[in-house]
Amino acid sequence: MAQQITLPDIQFTDYDVQKILSESLVSLQNKTGKVYEKADPDRILFLALMNEIIQLRVLIDREKKADLLKYATGIMLDYIGDLYGVVRLGANAATTQLRFTLSTQLSTASTIPGGTRVGLQNGDGTIYFTTNQTIIIPSGTLTGSVEATANVTGIAGNGFAVGQVNVLMDQLPFIANVSNTTITGGGAAVEGDDAFKERIRLAPESFSTAGPRDGYEYWAKSASSSIVDVGLSSPEPYEVIIVPLLEGGEIPGEELIQNVYDSVNDRTRRPLTDLVKVQAPVQVAYDINVKFYINRANEAESQTIEANIRQAIQDYILWQKSRLGRDINPTNLIGRMYAAGALRVEVTSPVFKDIGELEIPKETTPNIVYGGLVND
Structure with a gap:
């Protein structure tokens, strides 16, 4: 940074x-x-x-x-960014890879036009994905793949599982089925003030093509407003590994990784001698097994307190995976639960664990037990 x-x-x-x-x-x-x-x-x-x-x-x-970066918001922040040639990133639509499968091998090539719409399984038609270009399935071949983009910007198009985008909305001959082969992702709202401020701070580092760490971070974050953190490493001379992390601790898909690669590999940005690789964060699994008790004196409010404690655990999970290299820290979890109203907390897991700079903690299914009311 x-x-x-x-x-x-x-x-x-x-x-x-x-x-x-x-x-x-x-x-x-x-x-x-x-x-x-x-x-x-x-x-x-x-x-x-x-x-x-x-x-x-x-x-x-x-x-x-409002003339100072620390305090500026909204349009005034845009004017400050303009001084450095930094423009607020617009909203992005989610993307995915679609694979079309023919009902039979044909003796002639089959065309899937650009703009072909594919909707969600059991969806209402408000969100669908449109092929970005025309593809040709050669004769004698059954399948063809193409990148597709959601019809809406923002996070609404994110997180649909492999195979969930499978309803062909435009009739095409000889198409047996279509489905997404990657999890949809990369959709983001217009870049917020905090993220925009951070890129403005990093902007001077982008003026150099000598390979400064913050320069790579700046260009990686410029690939999408959904990127909230960037990890960098140089395990070998002249080798640079870049790891982007998305909002909410989400893992970037192939399309976004390619966008970051294209952004940092522009010949005006990357030193000629650098071998730059972009990859997804390595996820480190951890368990959550907790039991909590509420003061009997607060019996009338116990349901509200219980809800607050469960929300505090969810907030901890989000905090834990919102930055690369953040160590798994049970102390933070315990503190949040006490602050939410727990009288006593028993944490079996997680235990403290170091996380590498290109890694991110990933929770398994939490086991949360309410132990009931106890005396102070």
């Missing part, structure tokens, strides 16, 4: 309401030689005007902070 200098919060104007009103009223009384009682119309008018001035101070402070 690009080095970040820790700076204190900054405030460009003072807008402490009570302090300003008190000091301003004293100053007015000193200058006029008059004591203004609370019901005095002049005092009421003066304080009303001062409130308008305070609001202006607040506005000035907010707008001035």
